Amino acid sequence: MAFRKDLLLISSWIKPNTTVLDLGCGDGELIKILIQEHSIHGYGVEIDLENIKKSIKNKINVLQMDIDSGLSEFDSNSFDYVVLAQSLQVVKNPKNLIDEMRRVGKEIIVSFPNMGHWSSRLNLLLQGKMPVTKNLPHSWYKTPNIHLCTIKDFLIFCKDNNYNIIETSITNNQQKSNMMVKIFPNLFGAVATFRIN
Amino acid sequence: MDNSVGTVKPKIMKSNSPLKLISGKELGTVEIVYETYGELNREKSNAILICHALSGNHHAAGYHENDEKPGWWDNMIGPKKPIDTEKFFVVSPNNIGGCHGSTGPKSINPKTNKFFGSDFPIVTVNDWVNSQKILMDCLEIPAWKFVVGGSLGGMQSFQWAIQFPKKIKNAIIIAAAPKLTAQNIAFNEVARQAIMKDPNWKDGKYMEHATAPNQGLALARMLGHITYLSDESMGEKFGRELKKSKLDFNFDVEFQIESYLRYQGEKFAPNFDANTYLLMTKALDYFDPVKDYGDTLFQKIKASNTNFLVLSFTSDWRFPPIRSKEIVRLLMNCKKNISYAEIKSGGGHDAFLMENHDYFEVMSNFLSEN
Structure with a gap:
């Protein structure tokens, strides 16, 4: 089976035999990759029971909890990594959650779809409509994405809160990096992934 | 009968070696009545132990001859059901101290040749696991593939993982808690008082007097039953509905819920035993492995390879989700x-006994993948 490329990137940042907490784990794919590739011990956290069922079917440890109400079930510094893959935009209070992730994990990994991508900008500029793009496919009235941001927004957010970014990866819609993405990440980057300690 | 294990017959295991109890007391001989469903495979690797709750027994699935109602967990256990008897060999015992055939207060005390009655020693979850281990050895099962239980049964499943970590591959702990709260114990105490204040209690020797404290036992059951249901489910089922069209301004049964509770109590009491009820509630009250084992608990659990599934139900207020999360x-x-799921259900604590698509699918997935 082909794994999601953005998850493979996250996997490449994770050291073997560590502990990982994956928030919004879906069907448990990231944890599955990490077990296969790095023999980690990990748990996925999900709110959706259908995803819980799939994770259990995938033999992944999964805990049904609502990350919007914090990570109080987890002790401080109890995981080597806490990951939030492409879910930052759906949480109610991103700052609270990131603070909680930093409390629970020694290192955190956050990725999100970049609202500054040219396709979103064009949508709004030319059509005057809320962007509906490959990475953000929902109409404004039924989108789960309530806290969308651009890469620039996120960098300012990290600076304001003294989050120390130690690694960054920006990729295009094909989950690759190229010259354009490197020169104008906020314009050509589709997905941004950050490692923060 | 579709998807049923069909007609079943209980079996009895007799052990003549004494069972030392946590209290320091001893049972000279132990009899355990149990049922089995499905076949043990050649590798002996497909055995599941079912642990029953407070008022449960060994009759979990299928039908006894001439019975119209199946066992208490028939919706869960059977061919193509979550606990699939085409794949698994299911063992369902009645706990010692019970009143359905295993050594208990209704048994004859060999020392006195009289009924044990209230002389039956207090048994703990730990003791039950020890007695279930005797049954396991007797059936020549090297290890349980799964130990499954709800409520007090879930505590036994948890206890198995602590006590015999090498003998249990997977534990399913449903609607349970790592220990009772003061409120939980309080409910149990009221139930015990109801029994012991019954004029037919006779210091627990009622069988010698050919009577039984059934009024008290029925009251205990009524109280218990309230805590097993949710406000929501009671409201839906009964609301403020009256038995007659208008109020009578007396203390007879007027509301449907009163009638229902009385019926539940009256139906329960003649088929159960008051001493057993006391013993079961005590086992609940005493359960506290974190305190019992102290730091060694973590070492014991860490040393095990058991996989866990913990389930709770949203409307359960006896052992609400927050208690399962402690486990x-x-x-x-x-x-x-470990995986944990919180199943949406209005059924209260009793939801673990009810058919529920989400609940059953989670169970099926865990049972088929581990």
Whole structure:
């Protein structure tokens, strides 16, 4: 089976035999990759029971909890990594959650779809409509994405809160990096992934 | 009968070696009545132990001859059901101290040749696991593939993982808690008082007097029953509905809920035993492995390879989700493989006995993948 490329990137940042907490784990794919590739011990956290069922079917440890109400079930510094893959935009209070992730994990990994991508900008500029793009496919009235941001927004957010970014990866819609993405990440980057300690 | 294990007959295991209890007392001989469903495979690797709750017994699935109602967990256990008897060999015992055939207060005390009655020693969850281990050895089962239980049964499943970590591959702990709260114990105490204040209690020797404290036992059951249901489910089922069209301004049964509770109590009491009820509630009250084992609990659990599934139900207020999460947290801190799901249900604590698509699918997935 082909794994999601953005998850493979996250996997490449994770050291073997560590502990990982994956928030919004879906069907448990990231944890599955990490077990296969790095023999980690990990748990996925999900709110959706259908995803819980799939994770259990995938033999992944999964805990049904609502990350919007914090990570109080987890002790401080109890995981080597806490990951939030492409879910930052759906949480109610991103700052609270990131603070909680930093409390629970020694290192955190956050990725999100970049609202500054040219396709979103064009949508709004030319059509005057809320962007509906490959990475953000929902109409404004039924989108789960309530806290969308651009890469620039996120960098300012990290600076304001003294989050120390130690690694960054920006990729295009094909989950690759190229010259354009490197020169104008906020314009050509589709997905941004950050490692923060 | 579709998807049923069909007609079943209980079996009896007799052990003549004494069973030492946590209290320091001893049972000279032990009899355990149990049922089995499905076949043990050649590798002896497909055995599931079912642990029953407070008022349960060994008759979990199928039908006894001439019975119209199946066992208490028939919706869960059977061919193509979550606990699939085409794949698994299911063992369902009645706990010692019970009143359905295993050594208990209704048995004859060999020392006195009289009924044990209230002389039956207090048994703990730990003792039950020890007695279930005797049954396991007797059936020549090297290890349980799964130990499954709800409520007090879930506590036994948890206890198995602590007590015999090498003998249990997977534990399913449903609607349980790592220990009772003061409120839980308070409910149990009222139930016990109801029994012991019954004029037919006779210091627990009622069988010698050919009577039984059935009024008290029925009251205990009524109280228990309220805590097994949710406000929501009671409201839906009965609301403020009256038996007659208008109020009578007296103390007879007027509301439907009163009638229902009385019926539940009256139906329960003649088929149960008051001493057993006391014993079961005590076992609940005493259960507290974190305190019992102290720091060694973590070592014990860490040393095990058991995978865990913990389930709770949203409307359960006897052992609400927050209590199950205490178990989850403990196991997570021991770096165990554990999954946890909170099933939406209006059924209250009793939801673990009810058919529910989500609940059953989660169970099926865990049972088929581990």
